[in-house]
Amino acid sequence: MRTVPEGPTVTPTRVLGGDRVTRVAWLPGSDRLLGECSCGARAEGGDPIGMWQWLLAHPDHPAQVAEPDAGAAAVHVPPPHRVVRPEQAAGPRTPLR
Amino acid sequence: MTSIVRNQWYVAAYGREIGREVFGRTICGESILFWRREDGSVTAMSDRCVHRRFPLSEKPSHLVGDTVVCGYHGFTYDADGKCVAVPGQTRVPRTARLKSYPVVEQDSFVWVFIGDDDRSDSVPVPRAPWLDAEGYTTVSGMEPLAARASLLVDNLMDLSHETYLHGGYIGTPEVANTPITTEVDEDAQVVYVSRHMDDADCPPFYATSTGIQGRIVRWQDIEFHPPCLYLLHSRVAPVGVLPHEDGSDPDGFHVEVVYAITPETEHSTHDFWAVARDFALEDEGVSDFLRESNRTVVLQDVVALDALERVLAGEPDGYQELSINIDTGGLAARRIIAAQAAAGAEQVPESPAVLSTR
Numbered sequence: 001m002r003t004v005p006e007g008p009t010v011t012p013t014r015v016l017g018g019d020r021v022t023r024v025a026w027l028p029g030s031d032r033l034l035g036e037c038s039c040g041a042r043a044e045g046g047d048p049i050g051m052w053q054w055l056l057a058h059p060d061h062p063a064q065v066a067e068p069d070a071g072a073a074a075v076h077v078p079p080p081h082r083v084v085r086p087e088q089a090a091g092p093r094t095p096l097r
Numbered sequence: 098m099t100s101i102v103r104n105q106w107y108v109a110a111y112g113r114e115i116g117r118e119v120f121g122r123t124i125c126g127e128s129i130l131f132w133r134r135e136d137g138s139v140t141a142m143s144d145r146c147v148h149r150r151f152p153l154s155e156k157p158s159h160l161v162g163d164t165v166v167c168g169y170h171g172f173t174y175d176a177d178g179k180c181v182a183v184p185g186q187t188r189v190p191r192t193a194r195l196k197s198y199p200v201v202e203q204d205s206f207v208w209v210f211i212g213d214d215d216r217s218d219s220v221p222v223p224r225a226p227w228l229d230a231e232g233y234t235t236v237s238g239m240e241p242l243a244a245r246a247s248l249l250v251d252n253l254m255d256l257s258h259e260t261y262l263h264g265g266y267i268g269t270p271e272v273a274n275t276p277i278t279t280e281v282d283e284d285a286q287v288v289y290v291s292r293h294m295d296d297a298d299c300p301p302f303y304a305t306s307t308g309i310q311g312r313i314v315r316w317q318d319i320e321f322h323p324p325c326l327y328l329l330h331s332r333v334a335p336v337g338v339l340p341h342e343d344g345s346d347p348d349g350f351h352v353e354v355v356y357a358i359t360p361e362t363e364h365s366t367h368d369f370w371a372v373a374r375d376f377a378l379e380d381e382g383v384s385d386f387l388r389e390s391n392r393t394v395v396l397q398d399v400v401a402l403d404a405l406e407r408v409l410a411g412e413p414d415g416y417q418e419l420s421i422n423i424d425t426g427g428l429a430a431r432r433i434i435a436a437q438a439a440a441g442a443e444q445v446p447e448s449p450a451v452l453s454t455r
Contacts, residue, residue, distance in 0.1 A: 015291065015318070020283040024425050026276030033422060038283075048425040052432070078417075085411040 022055045024048065037061065100247065101125045101360045102324040102434060103441030104212030106222045108357035108369050111237065112202050115139050119165060121154025123361050125211040129198060130154050134163050134176050141198040141209050142178035146170075148193075205229045205237070206357060206369070212441060223326040227353040227373035234378045236388035237355075237371035240395050244406035246324070246360040249368060250434065252398055253327050253356055254290060254427035256317055262401055266394050271297035271315070279425045286433055290319040290426035296336050302390050303333045306383050307350045307376060312336045319426065323433040329354035351375045354391075364406060370395050 014023070023036040027044075035051045036042045037058050045051040045065030054065040083089055109124050110131060120131045121144045130144035130153045144154050151169035152158070158168035164181060166173045172193065173182040180193030199210040199217040205228040210217040227233045242249060252258060259268035271294045280289040294315040303309065314337070318330040331352040340346035357369035372391050377383040420428060 014280070015289050016280045016282045016285070016287060018282040018284050022281045022283070024279045026278065026422050026425070028276050031422065033425065047420065048422060048428050049420055051425070052428055056432075081416075082413070083411070088407055088411045 024051055024055070035065065099126075099442060100245065100363055100438060101211075102437040104210075104216050104220060105324055105437070105441070106201070106208045106210050106217075106220060107325050107359045108206045108367070109141070109200075109209040109359065110207045111239070111369070112139075112205055112207055115207055117160060119154045119158055119160060121152060122367070124209055124367075125360050126362050127211065128152070129209060130165070130195075131200075131207065132160055132165060139200050139202050139207050140176045141200045141207075142174065142195040143197075145195075146172050147180065147195065148172050148183075153195075205235070205371070223322045225326065225328060225353075225355045225357075225371070228355060228371050230373075232378075233353070233373040233375055234384060235371055235373040236384050236391065237369070238388070238392055238395070239370070240368045240392070240399050241361070242366040242368045242399055242402055243364070244366060244399075244402040245364050245409075246358050246366045247431070247434070248402045248405055248409075249356070249358050249366055249398070250321075250324075250327075250430055251427050252402060253329075253358075254288070254319065254321060254430050255423050256292060256319070256329075257423045262397055263394050265301065266390055266397075267300050267302045269298035269300050272317075273423075277423065277425060279429060281429045281433075286323055286437075288319070288321045288323065288426055288429045288433065290317075290321075292317045299333070302387070302394075303350070303352075305390075306352075306374070306387055307333060309333065309335055309350070314338060321426075321430055323430055324437055325358045327356040327358060329356075364410060368395060368399065 020038045022038060025034045027034055031046065033045050033048065033051050034042065035045060035055050037055050039058060041061045043054055043061065043065050045054065045067065047068035050066035050068060054061055086093070107124055109122055109129065110120070114120060115131045116133055118132070122129060122131065128144040129141050131139060131141050133139055144152050146153055146167040146169065148167065148170055151167055153165055153167055156168055159166055163176045164173050171184045172180055174195055175181050178195035178197040180189050183189055183193065199214055201208045201222045203222055204225045206225070208222050210220070228235050228237070257273040260270060260273035261268065272292065275292050275294045278291045297313055297315045299309055299311065299313045303313065314334045316332040320328040320330065331354055332349045334349040338348045340349060351374070353373040355371040355373070359367040359369065361367055370391060372387050374387065
């Protein structure tokens with residue numbers, strides 16, 4: 001596992017010093033996040049939703065962070081955005097002559 | 098359930114807005130009247146006369162000494178909200194009293210406590226000391242937002258939007274392209290998001306105000322105190338120029354950007370903004386430039402968030418969002434605010450009448 005750079009560099013170092021500080025570092029040069037719980041548990045993951053779920057499970061951290069898109073259908077077709085109020089309609093509502 | 102977090106201090110105004118004139122503003126859905134006593138201290142109370150609900154901030158309501166006189170029938174209230182005179186009779190009804198609010202004037206802001214008054218002492222008033230500290234010069238303003246407060250929180254917690262929404266002012270490609278580090282202190286309820294760019298374009302906001310030519314080190318360190326106070330510690334310097342080992346930083350330019358995010362209603366927000374700098378302290382040209390530039394940036398956000406509110410207001414609940422790495426800090430802020438709202442909702446009175454007859 002890669003480690004978060006530390007020391008007097010331009011990379012952000014630890015700032016908050018409380019007893020219950022959680023930390024998520026976006027690993028430079030990658031799309032990966034490294035989460036660190038106040039208990040010292042660490043894990044890598046691919047999106048912040050899964051990472052926060054893993055961190056907030058303290059003290060029962062799952063073995064792994066849930067990965068994004070795991071189990072998602074290859075082709076996901078989202079539902080249409082429903083417009084119910086005229087002021088939300090897209091485009092000009094002026095008459096065309 | 099309300100989305101507004103109760104039992105918290107909120108910025109209601111700048112101190113300069115409140116004087117010896119009645120001043121009304123809606124904070125967290127409550128109509129509040131503010132004025133200064135003759136000794137200069139600020140007082141706050143409900144902005145509706147108990148008689149026929151006339152707004153006490155509406156002319157011809159006015160101050161007489163340390164009392165406010167309703168402009169409709171002359172009901173007169175002291176600085177604690179107690180009715181001391183009614184027209185045509187000597188007996189003042191015992192229930193003739195306005196709800197009063199705990200108020201603190203600090204760091205150029207007037208803060209008001211929204212919730213159960215007896216809890217105000219146990220909730221600290223957040224600090225933004227740069228705004229009236231020696232060694233800093235501050236420009237500030239407020240823009241009304243026709244959008245819920247959470248949209249402004251989302252906006253400010255993820256500064257990658259600067260690249261797209263504020264290009265040519267504060268946004269450059271490096272902002273969106275630089276990874277962030279997020280820390281959350283669960284006990285202090287602080288969310289801290291750092292984005293340190295070691296070789297970035299210098300946007301006009303900083304090039305013009307600092308005079309730096311060429312590329313820069315640019316640090317953005319967000320310190321958010323949910324639900325309402327946002328501090329952006331911004332440091333810029335020529336490329337390669339870092340703070341000294343001992344922590345001193347004589348060669349860096351520091352800008353403290355402060356936002357106070359105060360819900361007006363469930364769907365509108367007071368967007369207080371301030372920019373404090375530790376350089377060019379006496380330069381009026383720099384002050385004018387930063388004031389105009391930041392206001393322009395705020396108005397760009399206002400247009401975007403007002404449009405977003407119109408979309409969301411008519412949407413059924415449950416539309417699915419998509420979050421990616423840039424949202425790590427914003428998600429943390431949302432979680433803390435939701436927990437604060439749930440805790441505060443336990444004390445919400447069932448009807449406004451309960452508030453007015455305490």
